[in-house]
């Protein structure tokens with residue numbers, strides 16, 4: 001890691017020439033807060049941090065970086081869990097912290113136009129007076145930005161029913177590395193041409209900088225109630241998830257917490273969880289009072305049939321929020337029982353939940369590390385929290401190997417190595433497990449079309465074929481990699 005500069009590098013004065021005073025940080029004490037995102041095991045202070053105040057200034061920053069051949073790492077709130085916003089030693093971090101204005105909120109068309117640095121929850125707060133809200137609700141919603149949500153295609157507890165970011169964003173304005181502003185999508189239901197909006201959402205800052213987002217707003221349901229169902233063993237709980245969906249019910253939320261998780265979180269938030277249960281399911285119904293009453297009755301019957309023990313239904317809005325607060329605070333609560341945790345994020349077909357959870361239990365023994373499971377069960381999106389102590393020799397290495405084996409198991413049962421936290425630097429080697437060389441080559445082709453010089457968030461999300469070869473997941477004949485014509489970034 002570099003020491004303090006004696007003389008700021010030339011990129012600093014070039015950025016200072018195009019940004020207002022105070023919008024370029026380069027001293028180590030100022031860049032240090034940007035050295036990592038939520039994946040704090042990996043840190044690197046950047047060369048400089050640029051804080052543009054409007055879209056023209058974003059373009060100016062990109063122009064300067066392109067001119068100097070300096071990589072650019074976009075950053076929202078830095079809550080990402082896969083190292084997507086981790087800086088490069090020779091790169092500039094472009095922070096959207098000052099682009100935090102709600103441009104327009106149209107209750108008639110149920111849309112909001114917002115700058116990328118607006119916090120997820122701030123959109124719902126602004127929409128609340130009109131009886132509307134923005135549905136995707138990552139547990140980090142109090143802090144994370146809509147630009148980060150677009151880049152990661154973020155999800156949340158309510159995405160089972162209401163969809164992920166990709167289903168709730170109509171249009172984005174993007175600053176390209178070539179200095180253009182392009183609009184992807186439209187305010188109508190469809191846009192002419194190829195669906196580049198879908199390509200862009202989830203592209204982890206590698207294709208362009210989001211400068212404005214048009215989101216859909218949905219009416220706040222009249223009523224919502226949540227069931228807390230207890231299970232004596234994890235497998236029965238996991239199978240109950242499949243039973244709910246098989247019964248034709250799409251709950252507003254369907255989350256699972258194992259005993260380690262509920263015991264970890266209960267002293268932190270006093271959610272009222274059943275601490276004797278091996279697993280609890282939280283199943284929410286929302287809609288009109290009649291719809292909710294009917295769905296709660298149907299879900300309760302299915303859960304009982306599937307082997308649930310105690311079933312508690314929230315009787316007030318305060319109690320509903322209390323049940324959810326435990327789930328939403330599970331990650332921070334991990335800090336109460338372990339100095340460090342490593343949050344994995346893999347998605348599997350729901351029918352394999354029980355098998356994969358059993359596999360994770362065996363890995364706890366193999367790696368001699370505890371793991372708390374708290375996750376979006378309805379989506380089959382797992383979040384194993386591997387608990388470790390980075391101060392103990394080789395615990396981080398064991399936690400990483402544990403995580404990689406979980407992801408390999410997810411792929412083996414037909415799932416994916418990420419549900420919503422992205423690939424970033426964390427899961428880049430697992431991409432070699434998930435995809436064949438031809439597929440990775442196609443991803444690079446898309447990256448190259450948007451960013452020919454490879455300056456936007458390089459070395460993230462897509463592994464080079466060389467990297468996969470080193471990782472042992474690519475068969476190289478006579479030292480020759482396939483597709484030598486493609487850029488290596």
Ligand SMILES: Cc1cc2nc3c(=O)[nH]c(=O)nc-3n(C[C@H](O)[C@H](O)[C@H](O)COP(=O)(O)OP(=O)(O)OC[C@H]3O[C@@H](n4cnc5c(N)ncnc54)[C@H](O)[C@@H]3O)c2cc1C
Pocket residue numbers: 037038073074075076077078079080081083084085096116137138139140143144145146147148149150151152153154155156157204205206208209210211331332420421457
């Ligand atoms: C406690 C906790 C709970 C979480 N719960 C959830 C959850 O329930 N669901 C979920 O999906 N995620 C969750 N996350 C992960 C994280 O909050 C999301 O990935 C979120 O979308 C990141 O937003 P951010 O503003 O912090 O982005 P950052 O972390 O700053 O950046 C994330 C990625 O987006 C890129 N990026 C940021 N802004 C832009 C932009 N304007 N243009 C282009 N690229 C950009 C960055 O380069 C990086 O690759 C959680 C994280 C924490 C710490």
